[in-house]
Amino acid sequence: MNQQLYSHAGKPCRNFNILATEVLIDPVDGREKFVLSNYAMGETGSLILIDTITGQGENLPLPVGPGAWGLVNWHHEKLVVGTCVDHAYLHVLDLRTRQWAPVLISEGESYFWGMTLGSDGKVYGGTYPGCSLMQYDPQTHTLLNLGKVSDNVSNQYSRPVWGEAAGYILMNYGFDTNGMKAYRISDGQFIEFGSPGEQIKWVTGKLVCTEQENGNGLAYYDAAALQPVDGGAVTERDIPLLTLTLTGGQSVPIRHLGGNRAAGVKGQEYFIADLPPDSASYAEPMEVDLKRIPVEAPATAIFTLQSDGKELLWGASGFGQTVFSFNPSTGAYWNSPSVCNAGGEVYGLQFIDNRLFMSAYVGGDHVLYDPSRPWEQLHNVNPRTLRSVAPELIRPEGRSVLGPDGAFWTGWSAQYGVYGGGLSRVDPATLEVEIWYDPVPGQQVSGLAADEKYLYFTTNGGASGLPTRKVQSRFIVWEPGKGIVLESLFEEEQEAGNAIAALGGKVVCCAGDAIHIFDRRQGEFVAAVPVGQSCQWLVALDERTAGAFCGEEYWEIDMETGSGHQVIRTPGYVRASALHDGKLYFAAGSDLYVLNRTYLEG
Known part of the structure; x- marks a missing residue:
């Protein structure tokens, strides 16, 4: 019955979201490869290997999970991958055979936020929400939780981590209280250094650079003893080149290649550029040749939907800072490059005077297209x-x-x-x-x-x-x-969520396991419709009726009578919906669906 009430419209949202990079010499062909760790929200992530000379790409899907923040090149023999967001999986790829080792799981953790290679040959990673330090032994293929980094139980993040200082793994933690710690490999002890609130910026085999709390300047520590160093003694040659500024002003992380070249990623594109011989020129904006990542972009979860009031339905990806358009009449779709310089995703979309206004996390950005x-x-x-x-x-x-x-x-x-x-x-x-x-x-x-x-x-x-x-x-x-x-x-047990809609003098919103109806003329709530669970999306269908997506159920709410009924079971958890050309479209993961009924748009 459900399948007669809705139809699959397509998978129009497709993008890359590169969370980590590496460089290696591929043992299969002896060629230098730029490695991209791609996160595919709602789907399976992958590693992408790009030949730095020919530009040819190879796509290697992960065994499970949408993708990775953590990526380590283990001696050009293995790639170690730490993933997020539902489970912190650890994957290990044998580069010579292109085979994956059995999957390991960091129990109780959702994220590997980053990974690094320690001087002992083991791989270390920070986590969320446990704020832990994990240790992976490539020789035994075992994963060990070394404990919570911070004593503050409200701190959930241990990120990033650095292994460049021999004998130590260095890390930041936060965000209730921010700080940094060192894990001493020789005796397995976490040791304090620096001031409260201080955060590491970069690490080399010689120096640790930190930023003091509230941005009050930089401090430096000897990487061997973790003792303060006079900042005046730090020269330009001591500071590693970690980013390049592109024409337009964006600072982009880079990886160093052979032949005084660098590689980087900007959204849906990558570049390989020759570095200037004079290090003083690195601060100048650099023109680079941006190229599309040379494998097919995967379908990804749809996070936002909005009609342009004409022929196109627009949406945003669940992660990756891109938007897309979809023509329901033809099935054609288009996906954008990144809409702004900050990472994250677009939450809000509205068309005003044929222009698309957007709001985006994580930079708190307003964007106009x-x-x-x-x-x-x-x-x-x-x-x-x-x-x-x-x-x-x-x-x-x-x-x-x-x-x-x-x-x-x-x-x-x-x-x-x-x-x-x-x-x-x-x-x-x-x-x-x-x-x-x-x-x-x-x-x-x-x-x-x-x-x-x-x-x-x-x-x-x-x-x-x-x-x-x-x-x-x-x-x-x-x-x-x-x-x-x-x-x-609301009552204390009624936590308000994201779902809210207004039309015709009525407002519907979800709090607790009910949909509450507010009458603007009376200036008060006049009814509550129990739906048995939290509602994640509401859309006004006309001046009397609202559509409500609750878990994997679709309800229709009569705002006049204060009643509601379940219409269908949805094919998944719906995170976005919009009325377009009299049809109600909704997204479950990367799949777009349409209800097979027509509404008179208000």
Whole structure:
């Protein structure tokens, strides 16, 4: 019955998301290869080996998992891969045979945030949420948890890790309290060095460079003794070249190749460039020849959907900072390069005057793209990154809406290690950005909707880099030009989520395991529809009806009677939905579906 009510529309979202790189000499053919670790949200990740001379690519799917932050070249014999996001898998590829060893799992961990090769020949990695240091022994193919790096139980991250200092594994931790530690390989002890809040920036066999808390300058330590070194004695030759600045101003991490060359990745493209002979020239912006990664981009999970009001449905990838368009009539699709310089993903999409306004994590960015003009992101022309809300706000958790004043509004969560949130407004005529920080102190904006008169948003105790805090979630009515005009508290056990929609004087939002209906004319909630679980997406279908995706169920909510009923079981967990040309489209993972019924769009 379900299959008669909806149809599969396609897999239009396809992109690369390169989280780590390496360089090796391939034992199969003796050629230098630039290795990319690709994360495919909702699908299976892969390693991509690119011949640095011919540009030919080889794609090697991982045994399991969407992809990796951790990547280590073990003596040009093996590639060690640490993955995220559901489970911290560890994969080991034998380069000569191209065979994978049996999969190892870091129990209780979701992420390997990074990996490094220690001076003892073992591979080490940091984790989330355990803030642990893991040790992999390539000789025995065993994985060992060496313990939590930080004594603060609220610290969930140990990242990055460095093995360049002989005898030590160095690491940062955070984000409730930030710091750094050294693991002494000889006796297995974690030892403190430096000041509270200090964070490592880079490590060589000679020096450790750190940044003091609140950006109060750099400090240096001897890599052998971890004792302070006079910064005045550090020369330009001591500082490793880790990034290049491209024309347009973006700083891109690089890997050094033979013949004084470097390789790097910018979004969906990579480059190989000759380095200038004079090290003083490295700081100058560099023109590089960007090339598409030479294997087919995989399908990836759809994170956001939005109609352009014409013939195209638009969306954003679940990770990788790209957007796509899809023509339901023809099945044709297009996927963009990265929309801005920061990594992460686009949360909010809205078309205003035929231009696409976007909000993006992790840089707290507002981005404007005109589909009628040529793509020129490298020089910040089209798409164009507008004023950011970072560092105070970084994640557009509440998504974005077209406000009653015709502006582009976004609901935000605060920076890593901080509970809080905010709102931003982009004027589509002047592109001026306004920001309201912490309208509900200490709570992030979890969902945002608008009608012809007000903005409506919900809040909760979620945060980036911190455990969710138990707070009393709010429902806020906000009038542009005035601010908060009404505030309502949910019951303590009713945590508000992202799902919220408004139309026809009614607002529906999810808190706890019910969908709550707010009547604008009465200025209060008038009903709650129990759905038995949290709802992750709501869409207004007409002035009376809302569509609700709850777990793997699709409900329709009658906002007049305060009732609802389940319509179908969905083919997966739905993270995005949009009404387009009278049809309701929804995404489960990388698959796009359409309900086989027509709605009269409000």
